[in-house]
Amino acid sequence: MVKxxxxxxxxxxxxxxxAEGETAREAALFNNVxxxxGDCGGVCACATCHVHVDPAWIDRVGRLEQGNAEAELLQFAEGANEYSRLACQIPMxxxxxxxxxxxxxxxx
Amino acid sequence: MSTDTIEPDMMEPDTAEKIATIPIGDIDVARPSLYQKDTIGLFFDRLRKEEPVHYCRESYVGPYWSITKFNDIMAVETNHKVFSSEAKLGGIAIQDMHSVEGALELEMFIAMDPPKHDQQRKAVSPAVAPSNLLLLEPTIRERACQILDDLPVGEDIDWVDKVSIELTTMTLATLFDFPWEERRKLTRWSDITTAAPETGIVESYEARRQELIECAMYFKGLWDQRVNEEPKNDLISIMAHSPATQNMPFLEFLGNLLLLIVGGNDTTRNSISGGVLALNQNPDEYRKLNDDPSLIASMVPEIIRWQTPLTHMRRTALQDWEIGGKQIRKGEKVVMWYLSGNRDDTVIDRADQFIIDRQNPRHHLSFGFGIHRCMGNRLAELQLRIVWEEIHKRFRKIEVTGEPERLLSNFVRGITKLPVRLHAR
Incomplete structure (x- = not known):
């Protein structure tokens, strides 16, 4: 398990x-956070699992790659910034x- | 949308037995009469089982592909590099957006691909972002209360006219801080934006053009007024003061404004009506709601799934592409039937049942997914939540007392008449 x-x-x-390999989205949904x-089911299609990665962790998690599907969706999310990611795209x-x-x- | 250009076929199969015997290749789900008779579900059941990616060679809208399963729809929807929304290729509905002389073509980002889509959506979306909606909630609620308080208890009324249209119009007027007494202008402009002459809503494209010019002048007046006032929370003020939109060319401003109006009009109206109908058809669910109004939170997305107020969105293939084992060719029309995907029981548990306390109620297709996902989805939920919270306080039951009438359209899944009687709490 990963905390x-x-x-x-x-x-x-x-x-x-x-469990290792599940995403941060599952970590939240399985534990009622x-x-x-996560409306779309975890396939990077809705941007309703938006999180801000703590700045101390952003380099280990990885920053958003401009031009990919995740960045395309997050550009429309409220309050998106340089620490924004979709939890469904963060494997734990x-x-x-x-x-x-x-x-x-x-x-x- | 213009849809009723064909004569209803009197021979059209309308019973489960007859529909079961049609050769699969002859099924044409574009026929608006199937939606008016509400037999369409039986056709989609067959397509999902027998040929989930289905080609219809001949129809009044020409040949088209139907995508009927949840995951295939998701695959098309998230692949905007292959499946285009561009208006010039036909746009986003099964019936092509035609360039008709004198029609006054409006530019709307729902019918654009990136990068232009992205710039325009980003400019407009803060207006309906959740934080802004919270500021508008008290006014929306207060006005909803007024409408519900004025309804006669124990008499037969038409829920669509007296409540669904009135509430939706009222919310639009609140969002735009539109002059209250003239709010039905918004409903009218929404109707004509998507209308073609054959629908009977407008007489001709020229007449439509005249009305849209009137609409443009009206909004120009509101814009000029708001731009000279302190910034407020209404959508026009936000657009007039935001750096991203304040220098937008006027026709773009008008197109985007009308997109907001159209997007929030039919969809919400029919979800308000559809919820009442669904609860009446499922008395156990109505009982659950009366026992525990906290279920409104999950009932609202379930109503939106159940109604599926827009039956489909359409794309045009920019290159050959295989989906569900079928080869789609460049230039072909691809229709994602949300109404069918929302009944796909390989993805949604007991998809053919209306269940107000579902575990995962927002996992539905009614808002679409990907970059074109409905921008007003949180606003839609907010409105429905307010309506049901206030209904619950006042009425024990909204009893449907007659047959509903449905809209002759393959695009808007509409209820045009719903006779009801209200029972006070």
């Missing part, structure tokens, strides 16, 4: 664990043990 902490917009922290909708590998993700106030 990940979701920080809500009101500051609430929730540490959850997920509020604020991650052991190198991400202890990852911190910030959940925006609302998904769009």
């Amino acid at each position: 990940v902490t979701f920080v809500s917009s009101d500051g609430t922290r929730r540490e959850v664990a997920v 509020p604020g991650i909708d 590998l052991t190198k991400l043990e202890g990852l911190i993700l910030h959940v925006p106030e609302q998904q769009y």
